[in-house]
Amino acid sequence: GAGVSQTPSNKVTEKGKYVELRCDPISGHTALYWYRQSLGQGPEFLIYFQGTGAADDSGLPNDRFFAVRPEGSVSTLKIQRTERGDSAVYLCASSSTSGKGIQYFGPGTRLLVL
Amino acid sequence: SQQGEEDPQALSIQEGENATMNCSYKTSINNLQWYRQNSGRGLVHLILIRSNEREKHSGRLRVTLDTSKKSSSLLITASRAADTASYFCATDAEAAGNKLTFGGGTRVLVKP
Numbered sequence: 067g068a069g070v071s072q073t074p075s076n077k078v079t080e081k082g083k084y085v086e087l088r089c090d091p092i093s094g095h096t097a098l099y100w101y102r103q104s105l106g107q108g109p110e111f112l113i114y115f116q117g118t119g120a121a122d123d124s125g126l127p128n129d130r131f132f133a134v135r136p137e138g139s140v141s142t143l144k145i146q147r148t149e150r151g152d153s154a155v156y157l158c159a160s161s162s163t164s165g166k167g168i169q170y171f172g173p174g175t176r177l178l179v180l
Numbered sequence: 181s182q183q184g185e186e187d188p189q190a191l192s193i194q195e196g197e198n199a200t201m202n203c204s205y206k207t208s209i210n211n212l213q214w215y216r217q218n219s220g221r222g223l224v225h226l227i228l229i230r231s232n233e234r235e236k237h238s239g240r241l242r243v244t245l246d247t248s249k250k251s252s253s254l255l256i257t258a259s260r261a262a263d264t265a266s267y268f269c270a271t272d273a274e275a276a277g278n279k280l281t282f283g284g285g286t287r288v289l290v291k292p
Binding site: 070097099101106107108109110111114121122125155157159161167168169170171172173174 | 210211213215221222223224225228268270272278279280281282283284285
């Protein structure tokens with residue numbers, strides 16, 4: 067079956083622009099997570115959805131970052147007024163309620179802010 | 181913020197040798213998992229060990245967990261060139277909900 071997919075694979079934008087990153091989780095997975103990974107470091111948690119609602123958004127660095135999951139499936143991470151420090155790989159993961167804590171990751175979106 | 185440290189940060193071995201890497205964490209956990217990442221992209225789940233377990237095996241992988249020392253180790257036996265990747269430990273804790281907290285990773289190079 068299909069895994070987690072993310073689009074675009076790569077995104078280059080200019081400082082100050084708005085970007086949207088999309089995640090399509092594994093069908094039937096109710097939980098969806100966004101992480102951000104800087105070069106040479108481990109992923110850092112951003113936000114977690116259970117169904118349509120954000121159950122934990124404590125990892126969002128500031129109010130320029132926002133994420134939605136309106137129908138409980140696809141999620142979009144939105145970044146306003148991008149800054150060079152936002153450059154990173156943005157990873158999405160999903161899990162099932164019976165998945166015993168295992169998260170399945172997408173290939174990530176590499177964002178470069180010039 | 182990262183949960184803890186992984187040691188070593190980088191490891192270079194010959195094909196056929198064993199690779200051992202360690203992970204330390206700071207808070208009480210429910211589970212500890214190991215993931216592999218190739219070329220800085222998606223992570224692949226390798227193995228999960230629960231806080232009440234001490235050792236687990238999966239194929240060529242052996243994971244230990246010492247909750248008194250807040251540490252875990254991952255052993256890859258008879259390594260292959262295809263094992264070249266970065267390896268991350270990740271914990272989830274009841275107090276932190278379902279999110280994973282990752283270590284900084286160990287970069288493993290297996291030379292043919």
